[in-house]
Amino acid sequence: MEVLIENIIAYTAVFLLCAIVVLLYLRKLKKNTMETVKKVEIAKEEGLFEPVSLHPHINLNTCIGSAACVSECPEKDIIGIANGKATLINSSNCVGHGACFHACPVEAISLRMGTESRGVDLPHVNQNFETNIRGIYIAGELGGMGLIRNSVEQGQQAIDSIVKSKKPNPDGVIDVLIIGAGPAGISATLACKKHNLTSLTLEQDSLGGTVYTFPRSKIVMTSPMNLPLHGKVKLYDTSKDELLQLWNDVISQHDIDIREQTKVDDIIPLADDTFKIVTNTNEEFISNNVLIAIGRRGSPRKLNIPGEESQKVAYRLLEPERISEKEIIVVGGGDSAIEASLLLMENNKVRQLVRTETLTRCKPKNREKITNAAAEGKVNLMFSTNLISISESHCLIKTDGNDEATEVPNDMVYIFAGGILPTAFLEKPGIKITKRFGYIMKKHG
Numbered sequence: 001m002e003v004l005i006e007n008i009i010a011y012t013a014v015f016l017l018c019a020i021v022v023l024l025y026l027r028k029l030k031k032n033t034m035e036t037v038k039k040v041e042i043a044k045e046e047g048l049f050e051p052v053s054l055h056p057h058i059n060l061n062t063c064i065g066s067a068a069c070v071s072e073c074p075e076k077d078i079i080g081i082a083n084g085k086a087t088l089i090n091s092s093n094c095v096g097h098g099a100c101f102h103a104c105p106v107e108a109i110s111l112r113m114g115t116e117s118r119g120v121d122l123p124h125v126n127q128n129f130e131t132n133i134r135g136i137y138i139a140g141e142l143g144g145m146g147l148i149r150n151s152v153e154q155g156q157q158a159i160d161s162i163v164k165s166k167k168p169n170p171d172g173v174i175d176v177l178i179i180g181a182g183p184a185g186i187s188a189t190l191a192c193k194k195h196n197l198t199s200l201t202l203e204q205d206s207l208g209g210t211v212y213t214f215p216r217s218k219i220v221m222t223s224p225m226n227l228p229l230h231g232k233v234k235l236y237d238t239s240k241d242e243l244l245q246l247w248n249d250v251i252s253q254h255d256i257d258i259r260e261q262t263k264v265d266d267i268i269p270l271a272d273d274t275f276k277i278v279t280n281t282n283e284e285f286i287s288n289n290v291l292i293a294i295g296r297r298g299s300p301r302k303l304n305i306p307g308e309e310s311q312k313v314a315y316r317l318l319e320p321e322r323i324s325e326k327e328i329i330v331v332g333g334g335d336s337a338i339e340a341s342l343l344l345m346e347n348n349k350v351r352q353l354v355r356t357e358t359l360t361r362c363k364p365k366n367r368e369k370i371t372n373a374a375a376e377g378k379v380n381l382m383f384s385t386n387l388i389s390i391s392e393s394h395c396l397i398k399t400d401g402n403d404e405a406t407e408v409p410n411d412m413v414y415i416f417a418g419g420i421l422p423t424a425f426l427e428k429p430g431i432k433i434t435k436r437f438g439y440i441m442k443k444h445g
Helices: 002-045 068-072 099-103 148-164 183-194 209-213 240-253 335-344 364-375 423-427
Strands: 055-058 079-082 085-088 109-113 120-123 136-138 173-179 199-202 219-221 225-227 231-233 264-269 275-279 284-292 327-331 349-354 379-383 385-390 394-399 406-409 412-415 433-436
Touching: 002 079, 002 085, 055 085, 068 079, 068 099, 099 109, 136 148, 148 173, 148 183, 148 225, 148 284, 173 183, 173 275, 183 199, 183 240, 327 335, 327 406, 335 349, 335 364, 349 385, 364 379, 385 412, 423 433
Parallel strands: 136 284, 173 199, 173 284, 327 349, 327 412, 349 379
Antiparallel strands: 055 109, 079 085, 120 433, 225 231, 264 275, 275 284, 385 394, 394 406
């Protein structure tokens, strides 16, 4: 009898312990759900809930709520857990690292471009990165996979495909002309050297492409990558400057020539299956293959206002530490504009013009920083205001509700109005572009 009582007490203790553990788990689950639901509501109010580019799609029928996707994501509050399942929060802030996709233990996450209601224009590219036009290849962000490591891999793989179908070179014809010196373009350039292919790389801006325009403190690398002629690069939490220095070192070591400030205006297919490439400097090149490795934004969007052609107007911020005691106008309400204002405000007088009534297309941290800076008088944050014209020493700005424009002193203007998709540039030589809705991205190779 005494043994029976002891057993009952023991079983009761175990039961109570299990009940307490379950209760604590359920309380934690409820708390996490409430926090995530609140974050989702805020994201919807701020216009950050709907994805705008490459983003994770969660299969709720498969998801087990392990939260591995949450812990592995390098960004904050892109994914959360609600009711025991993963859910998207600030989808617009997703930069396409793909860490969540690799971390999920049950493969409940796929990477997609566009949603069921919002389509995204994507070029037709096969598993070898070749478009519907034989000899024209696309790699990197333009094809949908913007993560630096993926772009580097794709640039190399595209050249591997070209090597397998190498054509003879008549006099004056190069093997590959590469458009863009971002991650994919640099990787492809190195891969050409590795495979003894003749190549020429043209970049409309500067080495690094889109990466070059990031503020100095921006973290652009979160995982290792393989760089042709160099091998595995184990870099984590790497800044833009460190990554560009690596690329510069590798390019210098292997005596590779990349022509900066040279924009390709036309790709013209010729009768002999080669291509004539025409630049903005009126140079012409003939190539057996063309690899397009430009960003999805193509060229910066312009305001088309009087005086915009002025030398004091720029569409990216370089070396902000060298700019001081200037009257500066920053146009835009996104992250790039805010980060530029934050970098310039300490040593300059900065007016930031936002055409909308609030800041909706920016990360919460950036919104908080610029709002605080405005409250402290470090930045003149002007909502519902547009830049009307630019002159040598002044600018005209107009705020909604005011009948007349206001003239303000000005030394420099930075315009961050987004970019123009290079659809017309791609369609001119015949590359097919299709609007995709919820298109599942597959890693090549």
